[in-house]
Amino acid sequence: xxxIKILLVEDEESLASFIQPELELEGxxxxxxxxxxxxxxxxxxxxxxxxxxxxxxxxxxxxxxxRRIRKVSDVPIIMLTxxxxxxxxxxxxxxxxxxxxxxxxxIEELFARIRVIxxxxxxxxxxxxxxxxxxxxxxxxxxxxxxxxxxxxxxxxPKEYALMCELMNDPDKVKSRxxxxxxxxxxxxxxxxxxxxxxVRALRTKLGKYRNLIKTVRGYGYCLRxxxxxx
Numbered sequence: 001x002x003x004i005k006i007l008l009v010e011d012e013e014s015l016a017s018f019i020q021p022e023l024e025l026e027g028x029x030x031x032x033x034x035x036x037x038x039x040x041x042x043x044x045x046x047x048x049x050x051x052x053x054x055x056x057x058x059x060x061x062x063x064x065x066x067r068r069i070r071k072v073s074d075v076p077i078i079m080l081t082x083x084x085x086x087x088x089x090x091x092x093x094x095x096x097x098x099x100x101x102x103x104x105x106x107i108e109e110l111f112a113r114i115r116v117i118x119x120x121x122x123x124x125x126x127x128x129x130x131x132x133x134x135x136x137x138x139x140x141x142x143x144x145x146x147x148x149x150x151x152x153x154x155x156x157x158p159k160e161y162a163l164m165c166e167l168m169n170d171p172d173k174v175k176s177r178x179x180x181x182x183x184x185x186x187x188x189x190x191x192x193x194x195x196x197x198x199x200v201r202a203l204r205t206k207l208g209k210y211r212n213l214i215k216t217v218r219g220y221g222y223c224l225r226x227x228x229x230x231x
Contacts (some may be wrong), residue, residue, distance in 0.1 A: 002116065005029045007048035009039035009065065011057050015103075019052070021108050026087045028114075037061025040068060048075060050117060052110075055081035055092075063092060070096040070162065076117045078104075133168040135224055137210050141167060154206050157186060163199050165213065171224035186191070 006028045010016040013034070020030045031046050032121045033039035035058040041052065051069070055062040062079060063070045069075065079092055079100040089100055099113055126176040137150040140161075141158035147156050147164060154166060166175065175183075185195065199221060216223045 002208055003029070004050070005031065005046055005048040007033070007039065007042055007046060007051045007115075008032050009033045009036065009051065009057065009062070010054045012054070019061065019107070019110070026111060034058070034063070036065045039065055043069060043073075043075075048176050049121070050114060051075060051077045052081050053077050055079055055083055063095070066092065066095055066097060078110075078113060079115070133165065133226065135168050135171050136213055138164075138168060138213065138224075139205075140165060149207055149210055154226075156203075156206070160206075161200055164203060164213060165197070172220055172226070174223040176221040180221065 004027070006023055007219055008016055008020060008023075008030055010019070010032070012032045015056065016034070018034050018077065020032055023030045031048065033042050036060040039051075039053070039057070040164050042048075048207045053065060057065070060068075062081070066077060066079075069077065074096070076098045077096070079097050080103060081088075081100060083089070083102045084102050098117060101110060101113065112216050130148060131143045132150065139148040140146070141166070145161060147154050147161060163180065166180060177194075200214060200216075205213055207213060211223055215223050217223065
């Protein structure tokens, strides 16, 4: 990705004066705010690619800044915090935080976490550019959330749609039931892995003669068969 802007919202001048030049050496454009109010103003003005946000800030604290940004944007946010209570971190993640780092931290780890998020953004950008997923007789429009089988539009429930997207996004990869549960239903889902089996059966019913495109890997999970493997 080119022209990556990082907004650093950190009131500790010694830490910010260390992080900013290190990020700039990595090729990022960095904008620094020392309090939550200035951070929100720079966010509106510069439209950053990613935000590094301190928790304990003057005027508006990090959680307030996070909430306000999440009302208008899904820009990735990494929280930099000395707080390490699980309840605090869990609450921040639930409100839309992408990642967090507990102070003190190694700058190389921060770089690594930034790269992970930038790779995710690049994948999402490519998906937006190629707004369709296609596999054999199956097609999904990622913008309209419509699904077709053999040219016929078929209604999928939200979970059926999410499951089919995950299978079609990487059809050659076998995905475990646990992995599909995490991705489609969420990490906090309370249920059994056979939930995936129930939804796969529903999808197969809707696929009709193409039901065997969804392959069961016994005792593990599911993938999509390549067209020339279709039974």
